[in-house]
Amino acid sequence: MTLFEKDKEYVWHPFTQVQTEAPPIHIVRAKGTKLIDDKGKSYIDCNSSWWVNIHGHGNKHIQKAINTQFKEVDHIIFAGATHVKAIELAERVANKLPKPLSKVFFSDDGSTSVEVALKMAIQYWHNKNEKRTKILAIDGAYHGDTFGAMSVCERGVFNRPFESLFFQVDFIDFPTPEKEEILLAKAETLLKLNQYAALIVEPLVQGSSGMRMYSPQFLDELVKLAKKYHTLVIFDEVMTGWGRTGKWFALNHIQEIPDIVCLSKGLTGGVLPLGLTVATKAIFNAFLGEEKQKAFLHGHSFTGNPLACAAACASLDLLEEEETWTAIQRISNGHQTFIKEIESSSSIQDIRQLGTILAIELKASEESSYFNSIRDEAYHYFLENGLWIRPLGNVIFVNPPFCLTQAEQNRIFVVIKRFIKKLEL
Numbered sequence: 001m002t003l004f005e006k007d008k009e010y011v012w013h014p015f016t017q018v019q020t021e022a023p024p025i026h027i028v029r030a031k032g033t034k035l036i037d038d039k040g041k042s043y044i045d046c047n048s049s050w051w052v053n054i055h056g057h058g059n060k061h062i063q064k065a066i067n068t069q070f071k072e073v074d075h076i077i078f079a080g081a082t083h084v085k086a087i088e089l090a091e092r093v094a095n096k097l098p099k100p101l102s103k104v105f106f107s108d109d110g111s112t113s114v115e116v117a118l119k120m121a122i123q124y125w126h127n128k129n130e131k132r133t134k135i136l137a138i139d140g141a142y143h144g145d146t147f148g149a150m151s152v153c154e155r156g157v158f159n160r161p162f163e164s165l166f167f168q169v170d171f172i173d174f175p176t177p178e179k180e181e182i183l184l185a186k187a188e189t190l191l192k193l194n195q196y197a198a199l200i201v202e203p204l205v206q207g208s209s210g211m212r213m214y215s216p217q218f219l220d221e222l223v224k225l226a227k228k229y230h231t232l233v234i235f236d237e238v239m240t241g242w243g244r245t246g247k248w249f250a251l252n253h254i255q256e257i258p259d260i261v262c263l264s265k266g267l268t269g270g271v272l273p274l275g276l277t278v279a280t281k282a283i284f285n286a287f288l289g290e291e292k293q294k295a296f297l298h299g300h301s302f303t304g305n306p307l308a309c310a311a312a313c314a315s316l317d318l319l320e321e322e323e324t325w326t327a328i329q330r331i332s333n334g335h336q337t338f339i340k341e342i343e344s345s346s347s348i349q350d351i352r353q354l355g356t357i358l359a360i361e362l363k364a365s366e367e368s369s370y371f372n373s374i375r376d377e378a379y380h381y382f383l384e385n386g387l388w389i390r391p392l393g394n395v396i397f398v399n400p401p402f403c404l405t406q407a408e409q410n411r412i413f414v415v416i417k418r419f420i421k422k423l424e425l
């Protein structure tokens with residue numbers, strides 16, 4: 001059997017209709033911003049390998065940290081034991097976040113960090129003997145693929161088979177500028193009922209629904225309302241964290257502070273799976289008591305994995321370098337200049353940008369959605385031209401590793417521009 005035959009025989013790939021889709025590309029090497037396939041063709045990793053790889057592939061500093069850690073402690077149980085890299089990471093992350101956010105719970109990925117946040121919020125009220133079990137969310141959200149996370153996601157084709165099993169969630173519409181006021185009024189009507197354990201949002205950018213962006217002012221007002229009615233606020237910063245929006249976290253763009261923050265993706269520089277859920281001391285304190293059942297009885301075999309923690313600490317070292325922020329600013333400025341160049345194109349519906357995220361929504365004869373047919377055309381065009389871009393339906397987007405060079409960014413823009421021009425014809 002060839003490698004592809006074996007892949008077909010034994011591997012079940014995610015988000016893939018195996019029967020109709022082309023076989024996967026065999027990547028044999030990943031270095032810096034480049035992915036290289038078995039035929040020697042190289043692709044710029046424009047979406048940072050599912051938005052995780054913030055410092056480029058094969059980063060030497062992260063590699064060294066993992067190697068050193070492996071020689072000391074590879075993996076240990078995290079209940080009844082601790083280790084130095086988990087403590088270092090928790091302290092450093094807590095110090096990067098606004099003060100009340102100071103208790104760090106470890107899990108495995110973005111979905112589990114959200115799952116933990118939801119469970120924390122619901123049990124917080126349970127421990128306080130208050131009946132608040134519903135969740136408030138924003139339409140179009142994506143928070144992951146485990147059951148709790150799915151429950152607070154946009155309801156649709158991705159989760160329809162499971163819908164009858166979801167817990168109760170109310171959604172407010174996506175806050176486009178013209179709807180903001182009306183939505184705040186609606187949110188207040190709902191929050192007044194005092195039945196929500198928490199409000200969960202992807203702060204400022206809804207990633208999977210097409211890098212849809214909304215205003216910091218709206219988010220500030222929404223959080224204020226949630227606080228007014230004692231509803232906990234969860235920020236899912238799985239995608240927006242670690243410099244992606246031009247600041248450390250999306251929450252740094254606003255005044256209000258959430259009660260719980262979910263972190264993953266770029267946390268380890270995107271090289272090992274790890275999730276963190278950071279809560280305020282006030283939430284943590286509600287789990288203290290003489291009774292064991294008041295504790296947060298949740299954990300995973302790989303909770304606090306030392307190798308992942310070491311990678312995350314090394315990633316923080318890199319994020320703390322001025323050079324990284326200069327690169328983030330340069331990429332962001334480059335995006336802005338490119339927007340001016342293409343914004344008048346007749347094939348563009350909308351362009352959005354925040355920090356290193358650039359999203360171009362293409363005009364489509366069908367409704368804008370993940371399954372829009374432009375998606376496949378764009379995906380294959382970009383691959384042929386050496387760009388690894390995985391469009392979200394008719395939204396093509398770039399959220400590259402921060403080590404992207406100016407020349408690589410220019411190359412990305414040349415190819416995107418050619419594709420947009422092709423659509424104009």
Ligand SMILES: Cc1ncc(COP(=O)(O)O)c(C=O)c1O
Pocket residue numbers: 109110111112114142143144145202207208236237238239240264265
């Ligand atoms: C905002 C957000 N939350 C949660 C998740 C789920 O993370 P993971 O795929 O690591 O489970 C994602 C993944 O894209 C995400 O964008």
